Amino acid sequence: QQQVKQSPQSLIVQKGGIPIINCAYENTAFDYFPWYQQFPGKGPALLIAIRPDVSEKKEGRFTISFNKSAKQFSLHIMDSQPGDSATYFCAASINTGTASKLTFGTGTRLQVTL
Amino acid sequence: DVKVTQSSRYLVKRTGEKVFLECVQDMDHENMFWYRQDPGLGLRLIYFSYDVKMKEKGDIPEGYSVSREKKERFSLILESASTNQTSMYLCASSSPGQPNEKLFFGSGTQLSVL
Numbered sequence: 676q677q678q679v680k681q682s683p684q685s686l687i688v689q690k691g692g693i694p695i696i697n698c699a700y701e702n703t704a705f706d707y708f709p710w711y712q713q714f715p716g717k718g719p720a721l722l723i724a725i726r727p728d729v730s731e732k733k734e735g736r737f738t739i740s741f742n743k744s745a746k747q748f749s750l751h752i753m754d755s756q757p758g759d760s761a762t763y764f765c766a767a768s769i770n771t772g773t774a775s776k777l778t779f780g781t782g783t784r785l786q787v788t789l
Numbered sequence: 790d791v792k793v794t795q796s797s798r799y800l801v802k803r804t805g806e807k808v809f810l811e812c813v814q815d816m817d818h819e820n821m822f823w824y825r826q827d828p829g830l831g832l833r834l835i836y837f838s839y840d841v842k843m844k845e846k847g848d849i850p851e852g853y854s855v856s857r858e859k860k861e862r863f864s865l866i867l868e869s870a871s872t873n874q875t876s877m878y879l880c881a882s883s884s885p886g887q888p889n890e891k892l893f894f895g896s897g898t899q900l901s902v903l
Contacts (some may be wrong), residue, residue: 717896
């Protein structure tokens with residue numbers, strides 16, 4: 676059962692382009708939506724996150740857009756660079772009070788070419 | 790910097806063997822997690838622990854068990870390894886109660902079961 680659907684599976688953009696990765700969720704109890712970035716040979720690392728009470732969050736060149744009514748959120752990377760080439764995972768969680776169980780999307784492999 | 794260390798980067802085992810994957814974190818985090826990562830499936834939660842000797846099943850616990858005897862160490866056990874358990878295994882830790890709970894991942898153990 677895939678509770679967080681992510682697309683596309685892979686993406687190739689030229690340097691300076693704006694890749695967009697989309698995610699959709701089903702469970703309206705989710706209250707935290709992070710994005711993780713994973714480079715080859717490394718574990719994922721938190722990139723940026725948003726809560727459903729805001730529609731947009733920006734950190735540097737990375738922006739999350741959140742549409743609560745549509746149950747969708749997306750990651751935009753402005754002025755993309757070859758160093759942004761990585762796999763990106765969206766996720767969603769419900770805080771149970773003891774630990775937040777993250778449900779991850781299937782991942783998007785991004786390649787930024789020169 | 791937070792460090793989550795997984796004991797092996799690559800592991801090759803035979804079908805039916807008992808396999809131990811070890812994970813140690815150095816940040817005194819209460820929560821620890823085991824995920825498996827498979828192409829096209831993203832990261833799926835196997836088990837997590839929010840305290841010493843406490844454990845909870847994740848989304849795919851079948852065929853796995855865990856042990857947490859000390860706060861810093863969380864072990865994943867495959868009682869009788871099977872070929873469908875060939876995967877990348879990722880350990881993570883976090884501290885609850887933060888505005889945005891952040892998972893810190895290890896670099897992963899690529900397990901091949903032959």
